Every structure is written in structure tokens, then in C-alpha cells.
Amino acid sequence: AAKNEGKGHYRFFDQFLSGQAERCAFLKGQLARAIEADQFLLHYQPRVDTVSGALLSMEALLRWQHPEFGMVPPGEFIPLAESSGLILQIGALVIDKACAQLAAWGAAGMQPVPVSINVSPKQFGRGVVACQFEAALRRHALPAVLVEVEITESAMMGEHAVVLAELAGLHKLGIKLHLDDFGTGYSSLSQLRTLKMDVLKVDRAFTNELEQGEGRVFFEAIVSMAHALRMTVVAEGVETAAQLRILQEIGCDEVQGFHISRPLAAQDIEACFLGAHRVACA
Numbered sequence: 031a032a033k034n035e036g037k038g039h040y041r042f043f044d045q046f047l048s049g050q051a052e053r054c055a056f057l058k059g060q061l062a063r064a065i066e067a068d069q070f071l072l073h074y075q076p077r078v079d080t081v082s083g084a085l086l087s088m089e090a091l092l093r094w095q096h097p098e099f100g101m102v103p104p105g106e107f108i109p110l111a112e113s114s115g116l117i118l119q120i121g122a123l124v125i126d127k128a129c130a131q132l133a134a135w136g137a138a139g140m141q142p143v144p145v146s147i148n149v150s151p152k153q154f155g156r157g158v159v160a161c162q163f164e165a166a167l168r169r170h171a172l173p174a175v176l177v178e179v180e181i182t183e184s185a186m187m188g189e190h191a192v193v194l195a196e197l198a199g200l201h202k203l204g205i206k207l208h209l210d211d212f213g214t215g216y217s218s219l220s221q222l223r224t225l226k227m228d229v230l231k232v233d234r235a236f237t238n239e240l241e242q243g244e245g246r247v248f249f250e251a252i253v254s255m256a257h258a259l260r261m262t263v264v265a266e267g268v269e270t271a272a273q274l275r276i277l278q279e280i281g282c283d284e285v286q287g288f289h290i291s292r293p294l295a296a297q298d299i300e301a302c303f304l305g306a307h308r309v310a311c312a
């Protein structure tokens with residue numbers, strides 16, 4: 031019986047894999063058309079002060095509104111865009127959409143809150159990222175303080191000199207740099223010093239372990255190291271009140287996560303966080 035189960039399991043696994051592979055190939059083939067058909071949109075997730083709860087920024091998170099599959103998450107299509115090269119076009123449209131939204135909120139008289147934009151490692155290394163941001167800021171008449179850039183640790187590998195030049199270019203514009211998913215990549219302490227990032231976003235894997243003694247000590251060590259390097263620390267993936275309380279105790283500056291708010295569509299962000307009809311949202 032065990033043998034049969036084993037076989038059944040393998041057959042199921044094969045089907046699952048080929049199903050996934052087929053879906054991936056299918057989605058990948060539709061990416062270019064999806065760009066033309068304007069099927070991408072941004073959701074926004076608030077980032078708040080750990081102690082006061084004040085809204086500090088919102089992270090722009092990309093979604094693909096697919097006509098048949100519904101909302102496709104970025105974890106599924108960003109890797110496809112990266113391997114097909116379309117990430118350059120998608121990256122450019124993300125910058126433009128985020129800036130257009132900021133300008134629209136400004137025009138509607140809402141309080142200005144910065145938007146944090148994820149930039150793929152694959153967008154770096156061509157020397158165009160800082161220019162794209164500069165052009166988008168000018169096009170939408172926005173000050174650079176309203177835009178922040180998030181880069182994962184893996185972006186720091188590879189073409190080091192070019193990446194450093196692009197980061198310096200963004201800094202020169204007045205854009206703050208966030209090191210995303212910290213702790214999951216390979217950045218060394220010396221890299222942290224040379225990269226001159228402004229903000230350290232600690233991966234949610236570490237937030238998850240806060241309630242275990244060792245997890246808390248580990249997070250505390252990250253906070254003091256970041257502060258020694260004059261970086262602001264953000265905890266990602268805060269899901270419980272207990273995690274939030276520990277983060278307050280250990281002096282983590284800022285928090286983001288489902289406990290504060292899930293990523294929301296622009297109109298929900300307006301209603302819940304930007305002053306319009308504030309009371310309607312709990």
C-alpha cells in the first residue's frame with residue numbers, strides 16, 4: 031500500500047509541477063500584451079511609526095489584474111518578467127504609476143505621504159534607474175522626498191561599481207534608499223557600511239520569531255547595529271499585537287504588516303489613511 035501511495039504521490043506531484051510550469055509559460059507569454067493592455071496596478075501598504083502609529087509612507091506593491099486568472103501576485107510574475115527582460119518596462123511603468131498616483135493625491139488636496147517603490151536587481155546595472163526617477167519626478171512635478179526606493183540585498187551582488195553609481199544617483203536626487211528583506215540575502219556588515227542605505231527593512235522571517243527568546247535577542251542586535259550605522263529600522267510582516275509590543279520595547283523605529291494594514295487599493299488608502307472619510311475604517 032505504501033508503494034502505491036508513493037506512486038500516487040509522485041504522479042500527483044508531476045501533474046502539479048507540469049501544471050505550474052504550464053501556467054508560468056502561459057503567463058510569461060502574456061506579459062507583453064498585459065503591459066499594452068494596462069493590466070497592472072499598484073496596491074499600497076502603510077508603514078507607520080512603531081510608537082505613535084503615525085503614517086510615514088506607503089509601499090507600492092504591484093498586482094496583475096488578469097482577465098482570466100484574476101489578481102496575480104508579484105511573487106508569481108516578477109520572476110517571469112525578470113527572466114524575459116520585460117522587468118525593465120514593468121519597472122518603468124511602476125515608477126510612473128506611483129508618481130502619477132502621488133500627483134493625483136496632491137491635486138485632490140490630500141496630505142502628502144511618501145510612496146516606497148520596489149526596484150528589481152535586474153533594473154540596476156544599466157545606469158538608467160536614477161534617470162527614470164528624475165524624469166518621473168519632473169513629469170509629475172513632485173519633490174524627491176515623496177519617493178523612496180526599496181532594493182533587495184541580491185541587487186548588491188554582481189556589477190558592483192555600476193550599482194553603487196546608480197544608488198549614488200538616487201541619493202543625489204534626494205531619494206531615500208531602503209535595503210529590503212534584510213537577513214535573507216548575503217550582505218555583509220562591511221557592505222552595509224559602503225552601501226550607505228538609509229533604511230533597513232528586516233525580513234518578516236525575523237519578525238515571526240520575535241516571541242521566541244532568541245528571536246528577540248537577534249532582532250535587538252540588528253536594531254543596535256543599524257542604529258550604530260545611522261540607519262532607520264523597519265520590521266516587515268508584523269501580524270500580531272504581541273510582535274508590535276516587543277518591537278516597541280526593543281526600539282525598532284517603524285513597522286509594516288497585516289496587523290497595521292494589508293496592502294490596499296488606492297481608493298481604500300484614500301478612505302482609510304489619507305483623510306477622506308477617516309471614520310469608516312477600523
Ligand code: C2E
Pocket residue numbers: 075090091092103104105108121124148149150180210211234266267268269286287288289293
Ligand atoms: P516586499 O517588497 O518584501 O513586499 C512585502 C510583501 O509582504 C508584500 O507581498 C506584502 O503583501 C507582504 N506582507 C506585508 N505584510 C505582511 C504580513 O504581515 N504578513 C505576511 N505574510 N505578508 C505580508 P506582495 O505584494 O505579494 O509582494 C511580494 C514581493 O514582490 C515584494 O516583496 C517585492 O519583492 C515584489 N514586488 C512587489 N511589487 C513590486 C514592484 O513593483 N517591482 C518589483 N521589482 N518587485 C515588486
Ligand code: MG
Pocket residue numbers: 089148180210
Ligand atoms: Mg519591498
Ligand code: MG
Pocket residue numbers: 210211231233266
Ligand atoms: Mg520586503
Ligand code: MG
Pocket residue numbers: 211
Ligand atoms: Mg519580499
